[in-house]
Amino acid sequence: MSQSILLRPGAVSLAQWRAIYRGARVQLDPGSADAVLRSAQTVEAIVAKGAPVYGINTGFGKLATVRIERDDLETLQRNIVLSHAAGVGEPMPLSVVRLMLALKLASLAQGASGIKPATLVLLEAMLQQDVMPVVPCQGSVGASGDLAPLSHMAAAMIGAGDAFFGGARMSAADALAQAGLAPIVLGAKEGLALLNGTQYSTAYALAGLFEIETVFQSALVTGALSTEAAKGSDTPFDPRIHALRGQPGQIVVADALRALMAGSAIRESHREDDVRVQDPYCLRCQPQVMGAALDVMRQAARTLEIEANGVSDNPLVFTDTGEALSGGNFHAEPVAFAADMLAMAVCEIGSISERRIAMLVDPALSGLPAFLTPKPGLNSGFMIPQVTAAALVSENKQRAYPASVDSIPTSANQEDHVSMAAHGARRLMAMADNAANVVGIELLAAVQGCDFHAPLASSSVLEAARGLLRGQVPTLQDDRYFHPDMVAATELVRSGALTARVTVALPGVDASA
CATH class of the missing domain: 1.10.275.10 (Fumarase/aspartase (N-terminal domain))
Known part of the structure; x- marks a missing residue:
């Protein structure tokens, strides 16, 4: 039931x-x-x-x-x-x-x-x-x-x-x-x-928020897996760094990433004598980027929760005085701003995920075989999935232009300033879907990268996530028809199955910043 x-x-x-x-x-x-x-x-x-x-x-x-x-x-x-x-x-x-x-x-x-x-x-x-x-x-x-x-x-x-x-x-x-x-x-x-x-705009904005939240949480898992695949450092997730800045989303994202990697043998294998001094931003700045996205999502969530619990028609009836007062609660500017904020956040979630994919397929950056295939040249491996991710990220950038700055007069200029909240909110689900596909590709790439480190294992939490994918998608040895692998991985992201498998508490939009 x-x-x-x-x-x-x-x-x-x-x-x-x-x-x-x-x-x-x-x-x-x-x-x-x-x-x-x-x-x-x-x-x-x-x-x-x-x-x-x-x-x-x-x-x-x-x-x-x-x-x-x-x-x-x-x-x-x-x-x-x-x-x-x-x-x-x-x-x-x-x-x-x-x-x-x-x-x-x-x-x-x-x-x-x-x-x-x-x-x-x-x-x-x-x-x-x-x-x-x-x-x-x-x-x-x-x-x-x-x-x-x-x-x-x-x-x-x-x-x-x-x-x-x-x-x-x-x-x-x-x-x-x-x-x-x-x-x-x-x-x-x-x-x-x-x-x-404003119920149409608010419904679409809330739906977008919920879908983006799922992608965001999955991207924390894939980001940690990518850090492991590249043998990156967890030092940038040290809580002392983030406490000095004080940004709330940054602090909780760093906590989550640190917890996801806790106990990893892969991490311990290069803790000493690693010639690399710093990781690329796509690994090192995850708390700063994803934390900022989380703060924006939480602000949008607060606006939308208030709107969902408000009265936005016109005129409004006041029973204590017997009046019906005309006003403008129907104007969806708060929803439009919230939708624009969410569009920017989901853009960045996909953007930094795609940068990690690009890093993993480049042997000069990751130290892994070119395009994550054991036999590069004969096989193309993850060459084109990264291109697909790049295409989706650029599509989201094009969709992220703020709707709230647009207006057009209607009803013979009686309604001369409008919010454009409706299409600003409606685009969010498609943008979330694009980002889910990008994060799904990252899941495939990051798990493939970790496979090259066998017999070293990651943390028990990330190994559970790897096992979930590997139960549906085997390690890529030689090139095969790639599309079904991407569909399977993206469904794990979109459905929330990936985050449900991990035991670490991942931050969401319900908590106040």
């Missing part, structure tokens, strides 16, 4: 969001029901008064000055969903859709959006029954909220568009029916509340 998460609006931990992304079931805290009901009643009272309030009895965006009569309010909310469902591109991955729905559920359940209880019941049921709307991945500029993608989500709730259910794509109406659910009729404010907000 999969894990079940009790969603407490405003108080969901990063670990719980991670579990939801990985497939955990979601149950909304029943304690949120009173706040939701009071919020819906406040909207009803505003409608009864008849005074114009944006999003409740007016048009939207540039059309905010158009007054909508009471008899047309349900049509108004249905129309905004249908007209704004204007996304393009491939459907979002279902794991990210699930996370987006959970984020929207938690936001609406805080009782500041005017949503009716029945609407939240349906949203929760869709999560529990695994009715996942088909949401095209392109079309949001990250303000005024992630309108297009969230409209596709809301469309499924009223029986429009498509959804996945039971592993099949079908009409949303059929998916709801097969799950024993019925579409809803949206009341005043509800359509706008569903499609306004």
Whole structure:
């Protein structure tokens, strides 16, 4: 049975969001029901008064000055969903859709959006029954909220568009029916509340964060293995060095690398009388580079955890005063900055990993056979996997241009500054995948390099990691079809199987810096 998460609006931990992304079931805290009901009643009272309030009895965006009569309010909310469902591109991955729905559920359940209880019941049921709307991945500029993608989500709730259910794509109406659910009729404010907000951008940014975290931890293991393969020194990981600088990520990364190598016979074999004075930066500066990446990832994680627990639609309903106040919480600038930070971090994780691969295949630097093959010349060994790693690193560099510095006016200049958080966040999963492939290649190269040091062994921790790979990929003697080896190694990185095999505690993004 999969894990079940009790969603407490405003108080969901990063670990719980991670579990939801990985497939955990979601149950909304029943304690949120009173706040939701009071919020819906406040909207009803505003409608009864008849005074114009944006999003409740007016048009939207540039059309905010158009007054909508009471008899047309349900049509108004249905129309905004249908007209704004204007996304393009491939459907979002279902794991990210699930996370987006959970984020929207938690936001609406805080009782500041005017949503009716029945609407939240349906949203929760869709999560529990695994009715996942088909949401095209392109079309949001990250303000005024992630309108297009969230409209596709809301469309499924009223029986429009498509959804996945039971592993099949079908009409949303059929998916709801097969799950024993019925579409809803949206009341005043509800359509706008569903499609306004940053949940699409935040879901993608969180998904990127979780994938990058896995690659980061795997890269600590492969970095230690590369240090062993090159018979590098663990002196640069001495805690006294890092305490003098004081950078928190640097300190914990050095601790992890030192623990990974503890007890290595390979390290002890060259501790004395080694003519080399210093290792290349890709080995020696791992704590500084990876530690800085960790600090940036943790900062992004803090921003995203706050955003995930906030309310980001507009207008916001305040039940204590009976007001609906227009503001700009839908502007996803914090998410855009966090996504840009993560893009830089994953670039550097892959970049320094590729430099270690290049170092290992160069006998002048590593002292190992050229391209890590016993018979260089007849065999090319790791020559082209290093080229592939270089190509992926450069691709990530091209994708890392900050999205947050871009803006383009929309809605007839009513929405004249936007965050571009959506595509800034969406690129992260592809960048993480590129970095995972690079680290997978490093895993192959580093283990191959260690093989040349037999019968000397590394630490028990790193030997366990080597054994995991060697259980699927044998030592490269003569050239063979290389692609399956790379697929197997990358899957160990991407799935977290590599880090699960080691007994050393590896730093992650949950801990505060």
